[in-house]
Amino acid sequence: MGDKMAKYDGNAAYNFEMFEPQKQRTEPQIKVIHNQKHRKIQNRNFMLRVLTYAAIFLVGMISILFNQIAITEVTNQVSEKTKELETLQNEYRMLQNEMESSVALANIETIVTRDMGMVKLDESQITYVNLSEGDAKVVPNDSDAGFFSKTKNSIRNLVEYISAQ
Numbered sequence: 001m002g003d004k005m006a007k008y009d010g011n012a013a014y015n016f017e018m019f020e021p022q023k024q025r026t027e028p029q030i031k032v033i034h035n036q037k038h039r040k041i042q043n044r045n046f047m048l049r050v051l052t053y054a055a056i057f058l059v060g061m062i063s064i065l066f067n068q069i070a071i072t073e074v075t076n077q078v079s080e081k082t083k084e085l086e087t088l089q090n091e092y093r094m095l096q097n098e099m100e101s102s103v104a105l106a107n108i109e110t111i112v113t114r115d116m117g118m119v120k121l122d123e124s125q126i127t128y129v130n131l132s133e134g135d136a137k138v139v140p141n142d143s144d145a146g147f148f149s150k151t152k153n154s155i156r157n158l159v160e161y162i163s164a165q
Contacts, residue, residue: 112118
């Protein structure tokens with residue numbers, strides 16, 4: 001449209017050809033003749049594409065299936081280990097309670113009296129010591145010691161001397 005339209009320069013007359021009906025161009029019709037070889041190649045290419053896509057889809061589905069199997073196995077292992085953990089925690093609590101109860105003083109007294117044959121003190125076993133005389137240390141005099149005491153002390157001194165060297 002811009003080709004036919006002249007530039008407007010103030011004095012020029014208006015171009016009326018622009019408004020006249022134009023002849024439509026007709027493009028030549030192209031007939032495509034399909035060759036049998038070409039058609040077979042196209043069919044073969046189409047089938048190869050379909051088979052390729054089907055193979056890719058099949059591989060994808062198999063990989064998804066194997067992943068789901070692996071996830072299921074791991075989930076089963078986790079649940080087994082969780083059950084094992086709970087069992088061990090319960091056993092730990094039970095052993096801890098048993099240990100705490102065995103350390104209790106009442107239980108110690110029961111075990112000592114029942115298993116080891118100890119008895120509680122009675123009045124006849126209690127002896128009172130009178131310390132009102134003051135603290136004093138009594139050292140035995142070696143001159144009063146007998147023959148066996150002197151011999152024992154000599155042997156003890158000899159053993160101490162030998163072990164020191």
